[in-house]
Amino acid sequence: MTEATAQIPPGAVKSLGKPAPRRRGIASVNYWWFLIPAMIGVFALIAVPIGFSVYFSLRNYNLQLGSDSFAGIDNYVRLLTGRNADFIAALGRTLLYVVVVIALDFVLAMSQALLLFSMRAGWAKFWRAIFILPILIIPTASAVFWRNVMYAPHNGEFLKVLGLSDVVSPPLGDPQLAFWAIIVTVVWAWSPWVFILLSAGLDQIDKSILEASMVDGATYFQRLRTIILPLMKPVIFVTLSFKALDSFLAFPFVWIMTMGGPGNSTHVLSTYIYQQAFTLLDYGNGSAMAIVMLVISGGLSIAAIFIWQRFYGKEA
Amino acid sequence: MKNRIKRGLLLAIATTGVFAVTACSATTPTPEATNAEDLRGQTIKVLVSSGHQQFNDVWLTELPKFEAETGIKVELDKVNTTDISSTFLRDVTVGGCTIDNVEMLDGGTAAASSRMADLGTFLEADGSSADELLKGQVKFAQTAYTFDDKLAFYPFYSGAKGVAYRQSWFEDPANQAAFKAAYGYDLPNPPTTQDQIVDLAEFFTTPTTSGIVFSGAGDPGESTIDDLIFRQGVDGFQDKDNNAQWGPAHPDNVKKVTEAATYLTDFISNGYTPASIGAMQTADTTANFLAGNTAMDYDHVYLAWNQMVAAQDSLGTIGSFEFPSAEKGNGGISFYWGRGIPECSQHKAASWEFMKWVMSDDIQKNALTKGVGVYVPTSVELLDWAVEQGIVPQGVADSVAHAKAYKVTPVTAQLRQSIGIPAYEKLIGNQLTPGDYAETLGNQMQDAANAAGITN
Structure with a gap:
């Protein structure tokens, strides 16, 4: 026992080791006062708008x-019994959009991240700067650029570069191609965001594990399958969950490039709802659609959180 | 503490009472009761389209002069063209009526009309009348702005489809000889029948050029076929009972719409248009024409007329003409804007002063000459002046002058935007035959009118 502790009375030591119970009433009241600004924010910015939409x-x-x-x-009833065929089509298209965009973003961004992971640091920095360039352009400008330059009906530079200008008609005017043309643009514009997160995740992997596996003779694909991807799972999950929600709410690219056309062939939920509510001024129907969309996106969010807590919560 | 709360409550109740009494007693001055001095210090909020850049110079340089002269402060609220109707209706229904003056697009006029003040009373207070004003307007405008005998909007801005064409090609002797040899009649300059347009489109189509271009998508595309449908002899979208004009109640019109759709799509199937027409809207057709790729551009050509005039140095003479109608006397469609004063405005007199100022010839001439782009005035006198000055192409002026007045109801915008545009894009994309287009569109329009409960 040191000199200092020797001078402390036994009761005091006990009280230091185990804090005295809080006086419940006062402590909880003070605590709730601090929450009021946040609660006002939540009420004004979330509960009130949702309440009005429900109304x-x-x-x-x-x-x-x-x-x-x-x-x-x-x-x-009209929406859920399929009497509004355009809504059902937009819902189906939105889900397809989410799946395709996530898949393409992941494949492209993961390939880029893995490429840079095995590169020398100097080159990796250079290519990282190149890869993230599209994300520095605001989405509206990207959409306008692709609409007016790359897919421009009278120029079709993108198709000319690919040597397809005589084979494929400018995609935004073709109901079969317009949706996929938008996806190409979205992947070009936003896969760098996925790339940045995956790349940051890869950088956190302990390289000594990989070096040890190389010493043991593991091939690149064995390392990828048994070490890299398992260690990256939490990062991949969070990244793609965010991306899924973001894609579900997609609006600017579709609206700017086609406004849902040609022939309603590119409407996703958000553009269709916007058109119903703000162009045609059908607020009742538009609000019902928005609530259905909210329920679906809320379900996706809760599922993502549940899966995260179930599988990765303890690791995190 | 309790006393403080009581005092606070009493103060709040008293303040609310004062506001309520003030609000109730703040009656809107009638046109007769106002004079210029009463209006000094008032602030009016004016809702305008951000797309009307023709007025940029007016807002920048002339508006401050108006404010200084009248003492009326003008707050301009610029919103997107597609949002202006909803912004206004929200404001006058649930928003507290903060807007004192508004520019309204044709599709929104019917829905907003019941909320507008009768401009006739203001005109009469100034010693004029609605009839007097309308007498000086182009034909369609004499009826389009009046709802239930009330002049709800001041005629302002119009547009119509016209054709810009490579006049120098049409005047080329070699072309004239070749055309006569091929078709047996003189090359028409400009053409006056729809059949002549087809012949010309075929004649000028080569491996590197197209005979004709028009919008194949969006609102500009839908209005192209509407123009042709009107020229085919159909009188608008809804009849007097609000039934669809080419729905089940009008089988004869279904045939006319089918003919119009066939006529238009034949240009595409025969290869007289650019292959990418399905993606084109006005900006694209204009670019295509200005790039020298096409003989005739059938679109909103007035919007880029100044560019076309400037391009004559490289392209040769560019002329304009009204697209011919299938039957003589059938005009096409017009697109128009009006300015109105909400009935609930607290500053109607000041708003009327602003209206008179902004609609004056001087200000409109300023907008037409110094602004960005061109609009087509509905005033006959001003329109003639604009044509003389070369600001508005003659072909568009003719289209506006002959345009058909058609009934606009609260459901018209929906019929055109949510049903008409997708159907047109499917027609151009070859997903609907002309016959299916006419029938499907007519039935859907009738269903929408029935669902809205406005048919008799």
Whole structure:
């Protein structure tokens, strides 16, 4: 026992080792005061808008027609029973968009990240700067650039570069191609975001493990399959979860490049809802669609959180 | 503490009461009761389209002069063309009516009309009348802005489809001889029938040039076929009972729409248009024409007329003409804007002063000459002046002058935007035959009108 501790009375030591129980009432009251600003923010920015949307979704509220009457769940019934075929098509297209964009983003970004991971540091920095260039352009500008330059109907530079200008018609005017043309643009513009996160994840891998496996004679693909990808799983999961939600809410590229056309062939949920609510002023129907979309995206978020906690929570 | 809360509550109640009394007693001055001095110090909020860059110079240099002269402060709120109707309707229904003056696009006029003040009363207070004003307007504008005998909007801005063409090609003796040899009649300059347009489109189509270009997508595309449908003899989108003009109630019109759709798509299937027409809107057709690739551009050619005039140095003479109608006397479609004053505005008199100023010939001439781009004025006198000055092409002026007035209801915008545009794009994309296009579109329009509960 040191000199200092010897001078402390036994009761005091006990009280230092185990804090005295808080006086519950006062402590909890103080705590809640600090939460009020955040609660006001949540209420004003989340609860109120959602509440209004729910309210409007239960009404036949159309500013263009000047109608406003209680409709009960009619708007929802029309949507969920498939009577609005365009909504169902937009929903299906949105899900396809999410899956394809995630898959392409992952393959492209992971390939780039792995390439740089095995590169010398100087070159890796150079290529990293090149790869992330598209993300520095704001999405609206990217969409306008691809709409007016790359896919421009009277120039078709992109198709000329590929030698396809005589084979393929400018894609944004073709109902079969327009949707895929938008996906190409989106992957070009936003895969660097996935690349940055995956690249950062790769940099966290302990290289000594990889060196040890090389000493043991593991091939590149064995290392990739048994070491790199398993260690990267949490990063990949979080990155793709965010990307999935982001893709589900996709709006600017579709709206700027095609506004949902030609022939409604590129509408995703957000553009379709925007058109119904803000172009055609059918707020009742538009609000019901927005709530359905909110439920789906909320479900995706909760599933992502659940999976994260179930499989990676302890590791994290 | 309790006393403080009580005092606070009493103060809040008293303040609310004062506001309520003030609001109730703040009656809107009638046109007769106002004079210039009363308006000094008032602030009006004016909702304009951000797309109307023709007025850039007016807002920048002339508006401050108006403010200094009248003492009325003008707050300009520029919003996207597609958002202007919803922004306005939101404001006057649930937004507290903060807007005092608004530019309204044709599709939004019917829905907004019941919320607008009768401009006739303001005109009468100034010693004029609605009839007097409308007498000086192009034909369609004499009825398009009036709802239930109320002049809801001041006629302002119009547009119509016209054709810009390579006049020097048409005047080339070699071309004229070759055309006569091939078709047995003189090369028409400009053409006056739809059949002549087909012959010309075929004649000028070569491996490197197209005979004709028009918008194949979006709103500009939909309005192209509407123009042809009107020229085929169909009178608008809805009849007097609000039924679809080419729906089940009008089988005769279905045939006319089929003919219009066949006529237009034949240009594509015969290879007289650029292959990429399905992706083209006005900006693209203009670029295509200005690149020297096409003989005739059937679109909103007035928007880029100054560029076309400037391009004559390299392309040779460019002329314009109104697209011929299938039957003589059938005009095409017009696109128009009006300015209005909401009935709920608290500054109607100041708003009217602003209206008179912005619609004056001097200000409109300023917009037409110094702004970015061109619009087509609805005033006959101003339109003639704009044509004389070379600002507006003659072909478009003719189209506007002959344009057909058509009924606009609260559902018209929906019929055109959510049903008409996708159907047109499917027609151009070869997903619908002309017959299917006419029938499907007509049925869908009728369903939408029925669903809206506006048919009789």
